[in-house]
Every structure is written in C-alpha cells, then in structure tokens.
Amino acid sequence: MQPDTTAVLRQRHVPGSLDRVGASFGFWAFQYRRTWRGTVVSSVLTPVLFLAAMGIGLGTLVDDGGRLDGAYLLFLAPGLLAATAMQTAGFESMYPVMGAIKWVRTYHAMLATPLGVSDILLGHLLWVVFRVTSSAAIYLAVIALFGAVASPMALLALPAATLCGMAYAAPIFAFSSGYEKPSGFAALERFVIVPMFLFSGTFFPVSQLPDVLQPVAYATPLWHGVELCRALVAGTQTLADALLHIGYLSLWIVAGVTAAMFFFRRRLESTG
Amino acid sequence: MSVPESRRQLSVPVATVEVVDDSLDAAFIHARGLTKRFGEFTAVDGIDVDVARGEAFGFLGPNGAGKSSTMRMIGCVSPPTEGTLRILGMDPGADGPAIRARLGVVPQQDTLDTELSVRENLLIYGRYFGMSRAAVRAKTDELLDFVQLTDRAKDKVEPLSGGMKRRLTIARSLINDPDILLLDEPTTGLDPQARHSLWDRLFRLKQRGVTLVLTTHYMDEAEQLCDRLVVMDKGRFAAEGSPRELIATYSTREVLELRFGPDEDNNVYADKVEGLVDRVEVLPDRLLLYTDDGDGTTAAVYQRGLLPVSTLVRRSTLEDVFLRLTGRTLVD
Ligand SMILES: Nc1ncnc2c1ncn2[C@@H]1O[C@H](COP(=O)(O)OP(=O)(O)OP(=O)(O)O)[C@@H](O)[C@H]1O
Ligand SMILES: [Mg+2]
Numbered sequence A: 001m002q003p004d005t006t007a008v009l010r011q012r013h014v015p016g017s018l019d020r021v022g023a024s025f026g027f028w029a030f031q032y033r034r035t036w037r038g039t040v041v042s043s044v045l046t047p048v049l050f051l052a053a054m055g056i057g058l059g060t061l062v063d064d065g066g067r068l069d070g071a072y073l074l075f076l077a078p079g080l081l082a083a084t085a086m087q088t089a090g091f092e093s094m095y096p097v098m099g100a101i102k103w104v105r106t107y108h109a110m111l112a113t114p115l116g117v118s119d120i121l122l123g124h125l126l127w128v129v130f131r132v133t134s135s136a137a138i139y140l141a142v143i144a145l146f147g148a149v150a151s152p153m154a155l156l157a158l159p160a161a162t163l164c165g166m167a168y169a170a171p172i173f174a175f176s177s178g179y180e181k182p183s184g185f186a187a188l189e190r191f192v193i194v195p196m197f198l199f200s201g202t203f204f205p206v207s208q209l210p211d212v213l214q215p216v217a218y219a220t221p222l223w224h225g226v227e228l229c230r231a232l233v234a235g236t237q238t239l240a241d242a243l244l245h246i247g248y249l250s251l252w253i254v255a256g257v258t259a260a261m262f263f264f265r266r267r268l269e270s271t272g
Numbered sequence B: 001m002s003v004p005e006s007r008r009q010l011s012v013p014v015a016t017v018e019v020v021d022d023s024l025d026a027a028f029i030h031a032r033g034l035t036k037r038f039g040e041f042t043a044v045d046g047i048d049v050d051v052a053r054g055e056a057f058g059f060l061g062p063n064g065a066g067k068s069s070t071m072r073m074i075g076c077v078s079p080p081t082e083g084t085l086r087i088l089g090m091d092p093g094a095d096g097p098a099i100r101a102r103l104g105v106v107p108q109q110d111t112l113d114t115e116l117s118v119r120e121n122l123l124i125y126g127r128y129f130g131m132s133r134a135a136v137r138a139k140t141d142e143l144l145d146f147v148q149l150t151d152r153a154k155d156k157v158e159p160l161s162g163g164m165k166r167r168l169t170i171a172r173s174l175i176n177d178p179d180i181l182l183l184d185e186p187t188t189g190l191d192p193q194a195r196h197s198l199w200d201r202l203f204r205l206k207q208r209g210v211t212l213v214l215t216t217h218y219m220d221e222a223e224q225l226c227d228r229l230v231v232m233d234k235g236r237f238a239a240e241g242s243p244r245e246l247i248a249t250y251s252t253r254e255v256l257e258l259r260f261g262p263d264e265d266n267n268v269y270a271d272k273v274e275g276l277v278d279r280v281e282v283l284p285d286r287l288l289l290y291t292d293d294g295d296g297t298t299a300a301v302y303q304r305g306l307l308p309v310s311t312l313v314r315r316s317t318l319e320d321v322f323l324r325l326t327g328r329t330l331v332d
Helices: A019-032 A036-065 A070-095 A095-103 A106-111 A117-145 A152-178 A185-201 A214-219 A222-233 A241-270 B003-009 B022-026 B069-076 B093-100 B119-129 B133-146 B162-173 B192-207 B217-223 B242-251 B266-272 B293-303 B317-328
Strands: B029-038 B041-051 B056-060 B080-087 B103-106 B182-186 B213-216 B228-233 B236-241 B252-259 B277-284 B289-290 B312-317
Touching: A019 A106, A019 B119, A036 A070, A036 A117, A070 A117, A070 A152, A070 A185, A070 A222, A070 B103, A070 B213, A095 A117, A095 A152, A106 A241, A117 A152, A117 A241, A117 B103, A152 A185, A152 A241, A152 B182, A185 B182, A222 A241, A222 B080, A222 B217, B003 B056, B041 B069, B041 B228, B056 B069, B056 B119, B056 B162, B056 B217, B069 B080, B069 B213, B080 B093, B103 B162, B119 B133, B119 B162, B162 B192, B182 B192, B182 B293, B192 B213, B192 B217, B217 B242, B217 B317, B228 B242, B228 B266, B228 B317, B236 B242, B236 B317, B242 B317, B252 B293, B266 B277, B266 B289, B277 B317, B289 B293, B289 B317, B293 B312
Parallel strands: B056 B213, B056 B228, B103 B182, B182 B213
Antiparallel strands: B029 B041, B029 B080, B228 B236, B252 B289, B252 B312, B277 B289
C-alpha cells in the first residue's frame, strides 16, 4: 500500500469555541436520553406532594392563625420554586462533575479533542441551566394548576429560578472539582443545602428567625431567589428590588464560575 | 481496508485553515528543554525531541520514567513547566484546539463511557471534532470494521474484554483521521494474541502515513513498531536511536543466560566467570554474560568446572540495552 501522504496535510476543520461548548453540552444531552423519564416524573411529583402536604395541609393550620392573610399556599409555592431550583442545581453539580473527573473520566476524554477546559466547564454549566430551567418550568406549571399564580409576571419567575439555581451550581462545580472525596457531598448537603432550604425564607419569613441568624439568611443566594420568585409570582416585584436580587445572584455565579475554572484547570491539566 | 479513500471523502466545512508548509516535514513534533514539574518533583527533565512526519517514534521506560507526562504535554493537555514545544508547527499554549483537531490520543487509562454502547462512544466523540452527524456515522462504521468490533456495535462497553476496549479506544482515536497518533502503552495488560492484533492495526496505520508516537514497557513492541526510540529513565533520555543501533551500541551480539539453583548466590558465580566476557549482569534468578560468541562462552563456562542448571544463548534485545543504561530491568 502506498503511504497516503497527500491526505495527511489537507485542510482541517477546527470547531470554533461556540461549537466546542455546544459539543460539551451535547454530551450531557445525549446521555440524558437514558434518564430523562425519571427526572420528569420527579419534577412533577415533588411539587405536587410538597404543595399538597405543606401548602394545603399545613397551610390550613397556618391560615387559621390569620397571620398571612389566608394565603400560605401563595407564600410557599414560589419560595419552593426557588428552593427546588437550588436542589436540582446541587444534584446536577456534585456527582456528575466528580464522576466526569474521577470515575467515568468524561472530561479527560473530551480534553484529548479540540475541547479545552473552559469549553468543557461552560458546556456542562449550560447543561445545568437547561436542567434547572426545565424542572422549574414544570414546577411553575404545577403551581399554576394549584391556583397559586396571581400575575402574568410569574413567567419571569422562571429565569429568576434559573438564576437562583446557577448561583448554587457554579460554586458547587468549584467544590466538586476542588474537593477530592465524595464524602464532602454529604456534608455539603447536610450543613449547607438543607439548612438553607429550611431557613432562607422558603417556609416562613426570615424575620421570624432569631436576630443573630437573620443576616446569615439574608446573605444566602436562596433568600434572594425566594424573594424574587415570590414577588414575581404575586405580581408585586419592583424594579429596584429585582435589580438588587439579580445583581447579588449574578455575583455568586461570576465568583463560582471563576473558582470552578481555577479548580477545573488544576485538576484536569495535571492528572489523567 | 479502504480508509485512504474515505479520508478524502470526509469533507467537513472548513472554518479555520491551518497553512502547513513543507519545512514541517522535518519536525511534526519539536521539543527543546521540555520540562514538567509537579511541585518540587521533576517528572520530565529537559528533554529534546524531534519526530518527523510519517515516523514511528517510541518512548521506552520503566514505571515513573515520565512517559505519560511527556505524552500529555505533546497531546496539548498538560502545559509544560519549561521549554519549547511545537506540534505541527503550532504552539500548544495558543493553538491547543487546532492542534488537537489533528491528533489522535490513546490514553494509558481508558476514558470510554462504559454506560454507552460501542457505537455511541464513537458517535459522541466525533461530535467533539465538529464533524457532522453523517460524517461521524460513516466514519464509525468504517472504524468498527477496522478494529473488528462491528458485531459488538450495539453492546454496552462495560462487559467488553480489555483487548476489545483497547481496540475501541484506538478506533475512537482515529475518528478525525489524525496526522499524529499518540499511544500511551497501547497494549499493556493484553494477552499476546490481542497485542499482535493491535500491532497489526498500528502497522497498517503507519503504512498509511500516520505518524505514530508510543510509549511502552515492552521491548518487543518497540522493536516491532518503532523506527526510532528513546530509552527514558527518571525524566531523561538515557539513549536514542533505532532499535538496531541501540543494540549495536549498548549491547553485544549475543547473550548467554546462566541459571544456577534457586538457593545459590549468583554473586559468587559472577566472580567465577570473571574474565570470560567484558560484561556480566547479576539478576536475582540468573547471570547474563554479554558476548559475541554465545556457544564459545558456554563452552568456556563448562571448562571452568561450573555446572549451571540451564544455559540459554539468545540475541541481544532492547531489554539488555535498558539494563546496561539504567542498571534495572524494564518489567519486574
Ligand atoms: N499529577 C501529578 N502530580 C504529581 N506527580 C505526578 C503527577 N503525574 C505524574 N506524577 C509523577 O511523575 C512521575 C512520572 O509519571 P508518569 O506517569 O509520567 O510516568 P510513566 O513513565 O508514564 O510511568 P508508567 O509506566 O507507570 O505509566 C511519577 O513519579 C509520578 O508519580
Ligand atoms: Mg504512563
């Protein structure tokens, strides 16, 4: 056989950076084909169960006290929207990231191709945006069915929930790539995610907390997400407040992505 | 096999054109003073490498020699700590994606997605190179045929044997018709039959003009595949040349292996054969006598009244070169 040297130096297609990020996103989308059914079922069931048990069941009790103008469901539902966005983001940003580094080694496979560290990170983060947004959309639809949506402004609660979710996803990406052991996830879940879920204004106003704890609650991204979603769903959101919350959540995203980029580089460029 | 034809068929839209001139023929890979440190530890210690187009180049060395660290720098994944590196005339720091678009990589540790099927692994990988779905599908069929995995195409990767996984990894590395194929221990852990079948595939690629760069612990692999190789130890090159040159320079034509009983102290026997040959190596289980006349030396050993349990005269191999250069065996 003749050496095929003519073909060796022919022109080459090099995917541009948008294509590369798209290809990284494409992997996660491809892989999702195996699991999407389960996630859709739980995206529907979770809000139904929560709203039925807490919004209606517990709400009857709360509303009898008369402290929330007989509308605990209206108070709770949008808060849960933000809180669930946080939980979906956390779920998608822990084991999948560590697995892609350590176990399945998906990132390493990608790195041998035109994809670079930033393409890999951004593509995966975009995938989490998709997951958070799609499950929040289902949530919002369920809330509407429960009659807990007061204004068309509620549609804006969808990007607000996504923003809230990503304010968690980005720093958790940094954690998952910087921390070597999966045992860290249990701690993160137990000492960070769950307390925020319970005390950042989702179930009751932060003003009910002891004075010393209130600043802590106000500093959590979740509280800003909850406030934003709640006012949007009720149709009472003012621009000034909205900008404040959006700005604060964006800060977490920018800081999280920066940290994740650092840890991704450190992990992926040295080992493998 | 009709890969050369389909190489030309594969016409994906050209976004960036790398202009490559003929001067590149001299050095597809060019490194000077290439160094990789991890903290205080120096894994690759200022090596110079030139690999020409179409060449098959090997890194031979024991565990921890720095082979993988070097391959990862050449693969534009791990940035060099110091030194100059040019791949296909480009700078890995600035042109990583453009270079990697033209490399095929077989990593030491498989990075296959074991949850996906054989075919899906290739399909998804081709997309990373920006190939159209149709182009990837066509290429996938051809490559599965090339590595004889067509009948396993729909199976999950998980239950495949080690040799099949390795073949799949090689198929995957060829999805973009690479100009340079980087193979980090392509056959480690495979049985002899699987290794020979892989060598056959690699040999065919070489005939097609693909530049091969490989690392290995096995001297027979290096001898089979490499035009030129370096013996690497502790981050440096101990020697460089074609397998034949290395043997001629660093070893003798033949080697006489003497085994005495299992409880004997080989050092005692080393003293007793003193003067018969220029060089004797004492291994835990045997003595190696480097000689140009194995039979003559064997006779001389018996004349001295020594009674080895077994004697073996064989030709020198790269293993002997390695032993000479580093004082250690390659595979323990
Ligand atoms: N990410 C890292 N951090 C610290 N040390 C490292 C890292 N990667 C490699 N090393 C060290 O660098 C040295 C060379 O490793 P390398 O993997 O390049 O060797 P190798 O020749 O490929 O060995 P093997 O034959 O076992 O694959 C080893 O001592 C290894 O421990
Ligand atoms: Mg190695």
